Amino acid sequence: MNRNDFFAKLSAYPEHLKLVKSVGAPGLRAPSKFLVGLGAAQQIGSVAKGLTSGRKALLVSDGVLEKLGLVSLIASFMEDEGLEVVTFTDVEAEPHIETLEKLHASVKDSAIDVIVGLGGGSAMDMAKLVSQCLGKGQDPRPYIDTFNANEDHGLPLILLPTTSGTGSEVSVFAIVSAGDTKKYLSSDIFIPHAAILDPILTATMPKSVTAITGMDALTHAIEAIMHRNASPIVEAFGYGAVELISRSLRGAVNEPDNLEMRYDMLVGAAMAMMAFNLSGGLYAHSVSYVLTSYKGTPHGLGCALGLPYLMDFNLPVVENRLARLARLMCGDATSADQSTAAKQCVAAVVALMADIGLPTTLRDYDVPEEVVVELAKEMHSKYPRPGNPRDMSEDDSIGYWSAMYNGSL
Known part of the structure; x- marks a missing residue:
């Protein structure tokens, strides 16, 4: 999906669906920004700029979304706001810790300022975990083995779901496989700083x-x-x-x-x-x-x-x-x-x-x-x-x- 496709889909629907709403749940911990509406993804650049004074973003996704053009689309919206975007698109379904290690190794010396996760639960969970590892200066295995649910947030994190199922964009969970065992971590630190729900991004799902x-x-x-x-x-x-x-x-x-x-x-x-x-x-x-x-x-x-x-x-x-x-x-x-x-x-x-x-x-x-x-x-x-x-x-x-x-x- 390129920019023309995105805006063509957006133009075909009524205005009430294109009213991007900032949603809050009084009394409950939630992302500091929770945007919902057709076309909301356009705001990713301004949201990212509001979370950091830095200008380098890491975009975590998968190969399917890269081929469909969603990775370049979201990167372009960030670049419109002057952000430099580094991408990692090797996240597989039900990702293993080796994938997290590969992701972390590829960017740990890149001075990343903000993390963006684009995809289903797998990509968003990898984004959650790498934001913690980079923010705390820890390698993935020691971080997971000594996980402390009461730690502070890592690097600023924004999540954009492209599926309608995992709910990872608002969850307190992060899951990664180690060998034949799933490790599921739970803490408020995994709730992102911002979540952007744009139904247009889910239209590519088979x-x-x-x-x-x-x-x-x-x-x-x-x-x-x-x-x-x-x-x-x-x-x-x-x-x-x-x-x-x-x-x-x-x-x-x-x-x-x-x-x-x-x-x-x-x-x-x-x-x-x-x-x-x-x-x-x-x-x-x-x-x-x-x-x-x-x-x-x-x-x-x-x-x-x-x-x-x-x-x-x-x-x-x-x-x-x-x-x-x-x-x-x-x-x-x-x-x-x-x-x-x-x-x-x-x-x-x-x-x-x-x-x-x-x-x-x-x-x-x-x-x-x-x-x-x-x-x-x-x-x-x-x-x-x-x-x-x-x-x-x-x-x-x-x-x-x-x-x-x-x-x-």
């Missing part, structure tokens, strides 16, 4: 990525709502996110140029992560970690495969919450009976997955039946979730994974 990242966002919202730490504030963000995602994900997948639906998805993903920040993840995320290690499963797909079966497992203790979700997902078709409505909600998630072209069982995803018990035990031992509203024993974990395999709900 259908499969739109579907997978959309289910990642839905998982964040529903897990936050089911969590032991859920609160009225969590529910406000979580239910709002589910409503936006439920009404727009199918359209975003099937009508890729519909920027109104992509607007809903981008805002919904951010709201879902705000809820997730305040509560935490549950076993659908643990499923994703195991499947990523086992067969390189994209994070959002792993979460999606685990989500409806976790909802069903938790249903006896969160029936009222799932029944309320059903009213958002099923509308007038929702049963008046709470138990039936909760079941409808679970079925609605499965139907959504099928409608956007995702497998709904481990069998459909070509996971051999003979490894299911082994994977269930690995999840239970490596990725426990004390915040899950219903305790899960090892036998329960095996039953959970068996249900995922067979589609038993």
Whole structure:
């Protein structure tokens, strides 16, 4: 996407979507700048200049976005404001610590003043981590091995999502793989100094990525709502996110140029992560970690495969919450009976997955039946979730994974 393409897309939509809004959540830690609207990406240069007196920016992204022209587009908006831009585009999906080391080594002597992360969760997480390493003068492995959640921020950080799912642009999390283990770090220092949400940047996503990242966002919202730490504030963000995602994900997948639906998805993903920040993840995320290690499963797909079966497992203790979700997902078709409505909600998630072209069982995803018990035990031992509203024993974990395999709900 070049500048002409960007402005052509921008001109085709109504003014209310092009009203770039600075959003704040009173009482909650948030990026100091949180800009939302079609065309908001144009402001990246002025935002960067407002965060530092320096003039050298590092733009972290991936090879796909470089080929699509988004990296040069964002760099040009910064260069318009007199910034010198250094780019790194070797971030892979589910990045490993070796990638962070390569990134850090390439710029540690470059006197970088501000970091910009452009992409999905992988690129944004690499931007988060390198901003800390550069700002603190530490190499990546020692930084991660001795991570202190109470440290100060690193270099000024701006994040621009190009997917509508991870919510990394507003999250307290940074994730990197070391060997076959995912290391997930959590601290307010990973909330960027500025986040810019421009739906035009998500228009380049193929259908499969739109579907997978959309289910990642839905998982964040529903897990936050089911969590032991859920609160009225969590529910406000979580239910709002589910409503936006439920009404727009199918359209975003099937009508890729519909920027109104992509607007809903981008805002919904951010709201879902705000809820997730305040509560935490549950076993659908643990499923994703195991499947990523086992067969390189994209994070959002792993979460999606685990989500409806976790909802069903938790249903006896969160029936009222799932029944309320059903009213958002099923509308007038929702049963008046709470138990039936909760079941409808679970079925609605499965139907959504099928409608956007995702497998709904481990069998459909070509996971051999003979490894299911082994994977269930690995999840239970490596990725426990004390915040899950219903305790899960090892036998329960095996039953959970068996249900995922067979589609038993």
